[in-house]
Amino acid sequence: MPVVLTQHAYGKSHVRLTKVTRHPDRHDLAEWAIDIRLGGDFAAAYTAGDNRQVVPTDTMKNAVYALARDHALGAPEDFARTLAGHFLDSYPQVASAAVHISVQPWERVTMGGLPFPHAFAGGPAGRRTCAVTATRDGQQVRAGIDGLPLLKTTDSAFRGFHRDAYTTLPDATDRIMATELTAEWLYADGAADWDECFAAVRRALVETFAGHVSEGVQQTLHAMGAAALAACPAADEITLTMPNRHRLLVNLAPFGRTNPNEVFVTTDEPFGVITGTLKRSV
Amino acid sequence: MPVVLTQHAYGKSHVRLTKVTRHPDRHDLAEWAIDIRLGGDFAAAYTAGDNRQVVPTDTMKNAVYALARDHALGAPEDFARTLAGHFLDSYPQVASAAVHISVQPWERVTMGGLPFPHAFAGGPAGRRTCAVTATRDGQQVRAGIDGLPLLKTTDSAFRGFHRDAYTTLPDATDRIMATELTAEWLYADGAADWDECFAAVRRALVETFAGHVSEGVQQTLHAMGAAALAACPAADEITLTMPNRHRLLVNLAPFGRTNPNEVFVTTDEPFGVITGTLKRSV
């Protein structure tokens, strides 16, 4: 039966790297999980078992560790660009290289109020990520935050929505809003002060979530995205995904108690999902 | 700062449904997890907190349970189409409705070799899935398998690949190939005997994986995709994703033992990922 291979790619996932940089006064720590995906002239491996063009995924993994030795690991965006460039520069058969890095959130231990030089503890939830997609014509750099839990206890309503025969949800004027934010933004020119931008976007997202007087997750998402773009001029576009981790007010009437918006059931599922992409307009 | 909302969607995820159909001689069981995503005229909720067009995700959830009462739950594709149609038909503001169903693999218990009428045990790994995307212009029906573990102990080589300064992998003429297959195929006309096609595609994928004499995961993937399209004329296109769950031969020489391709370390990460899409050609 005649078939045609219309799309293909391959790579290595979860290459896990710990690098220690030993300064005289302190050690720095980077722990990253790296995913690599290559596109290009690999069809013969699929159609004919001809592997001559195939760069083994094991080779990709080796390159990660070798290049991690050569390069200072500061912002993950820099290393992702280095890696993507390496694959394009080294292999003519590679037409596109995508590198995704997820940062393990370690925080330096403090002792007696002072930063300790060589020990770290698990940091706050919500991972920093970046994604570089490169071809011979250019590259796109994205940064992101993955799974950041956020919750506000007031200034969140949901009312005036469409009602029909399947609607039982009452209007809420004051509810808990809780989510695990995932955000990814695009750097227009593929350049920025990565660390500063990340910090500014993260702060804008968290503070806007906190301070926004909300008529719904959609509106809060929009406000957060706009604030993020305002906080980081280098970012041109941002996509936010906000699952709605519902807290359900418990009916305590059967037990002779009121429940003045105090006691809730935490639920994981089902959950709402709200997504949106905002772009800077000219 | 001027921003524009370029994309948005929302819905309910992990609506978990168990339905029992009580026939005189036996009970049938369907347990599904359902995700719904709607696109359409919802921008005002984002930009202005105007929820008048918003169908609450709670309403979507209610509709799932109500419609599950009305309809026999046979193939998940039928119910996904029913649900997607419901959202388009009920709400003029909805422009697109996507419904994804993941089937919990229950198998009827046998007793004394005979099927027992009303008890079930956990079935084989690898979930059946389907995804319907519908607009007012038509709909696409996809079916799939999620996370099916497959392993073969021979007839798998990987050699003759590109070698360079970062390559340490030796040629392998006889290695273990192991994966957790995810596949999704598109029904050209949005119609098929869903259950028969699913069974035929699954069988073609498993048997081709088993019987193929492989020069690499890429080649096996291609053979599996071609076999799947051959087995189900209603399917027009198939995408396969095959992580390479490496088994590493243990070096037993330090312990005075040979290891003639017998004893391996099972690894989860890092793992290779091979993907490809095949389309029926005319």
Added chain:
Amino acid sequence: MPVVLTQHAYGKSHVRLTKVTRHPDRHDLAEWAIDIRLGGDFAAAYTAGDNRQVVPTDTMKNAVYALARDHALGAPEDFARTLAGHFLDSYPQVASAAVHISVQPWERVTMGGLPFPHAFAGGPAGRRTCAVTATRDGQQVRAGIDGLPLLKTTDSAFRGFHRDAYTTLPDATDRIMATELTAEWLYADGAADWDECFAAVRRALVETFAGHVSEGVQQTLHAMGAAALAACPAADEITLTMPNRHRLLVNLAPFGRTNPNEVFVTTDEPFGVITGTLKRSV
């Protein structure tokens, strides 16, 4: 400050082993995850950093792979006993050795109705386990099943229970009973036909769950345990843990529909947990 070390142990966990046995007509596959825990004369390592008695956990791992080469891997109980014996025999400082094995459920692929010689697919949920605890005075052999999903759609009631001011649950005469069974049984003499006993106990547990007319999870658990001990004379004692994975009947009245015990919400949490240990009485 004076402190005393009252208990200590250490070992290696998740040693993951794949072994292929290459018979002329077929290959056999064993994939196991092995945990080792040693007790003994290791206090000096804790109190003084004196590691002279410490068998590195890396050495334990090496022994697993080396011994897996030497021994046919049939029933996991045999290999667990071999490993536990190895640690006691090799190291005078070891007073107790515990070995736990969890079996990855692979099933041989069939092709054209016949078993295929060298390919495997993921088998049913619910892992076979075993646990051997050995000292110089003897050993205990336990076998088990981990996380076996079971569900019955009728012949399950829960009524006549204690009612008080915090009770809202109505009596149920016909409900779904669903669980993920974990069971572990003890072989009285540390000996049995392991595979036959495992199959007999598993069958007894599943069939009793299915066929029992239940007044509650507790009663079903007791019946299952008694049936298991009856099915395997070598087993002296069995402990069952049965989470109660509640299926909640959906109230469809707001949507103008009845719900005659048909449509349920699948829930993961909160869940009931029922445990019990049965012993053969003399």
Added chain:
Amino acid sequence: MPVVLTQHAYGKSHVRLTKVTRHPDRHDLAEWAIDIRLGGDFAAAYTAGDNRQVVPTDTMKNAVYALARDHALGAPEDFARTLAGHFLDSYPQVASAAVHISVQPWERVTMGGLPFPHAFAGGPAGRRTCAVTATRDGQQVRAGIDGLPLLKTTDSAFRGFHRDAYTTLPDATDRIMATELTAEWLYADGAADWDECFAAVRRALVETFAGHVSEGVQQTLHAMGAAALAACPAADEITLTMPNRHRLLVNLAPFGRTNPNEVFVTTDEPFGVITGTLKRSV
């Protein structure tokens, strides 16, 4: 076949509670997952399906939410004692009540450097836990930390250990030590300033891990346990479990590079496990 029920218990797990306490100037947030287990006169439910003594697990769940309304939720230990007492006091058939609470780590959002009154973000990894076991004769209160990631980049050796035919591990004078600490300590009199003790123990564990010059995980564990007992006079005994999350130095020689203790592979498995219990001596 005659069998006897030698042990039994039951309860509700993962009762998930969110409580908001609305002070004039700020809101406080508690999100807890609560497990309850009761022992007592419940054998008839197992042996005869007689549920008259059985307190439904649904009733337990209701009691959690109702009592959460009545009581200020400060330290989880207080609420665990309240709950355990409730079950003993309310039901003569209950002989023992165990309550375990796991605290979701939320941290108050800051805005412009100031604490924001009603928004929270995900806090550091490592959950606070407590466990109360109560009978009519008394109760035991334990507190703990679950899964706290800790890593130090130097001051960690492992050498001078037992060597034999299965040993390939070289002596290490300077390696990474990484773990996910789980600790549980017992309050001798069932009383303490819970929050202060938790903070003191956590600090002692983290700072001792950081500052200890280690000859092995065992020695560090012992030092951490001793420091914890010293930091909290109310604690009498502490059990620590420290998986050894190995970082493996990458051999970069094939790529023409040295690796002066800089670049490591992060591994999840296999992992060492070291446990120990320390008790205050008189």
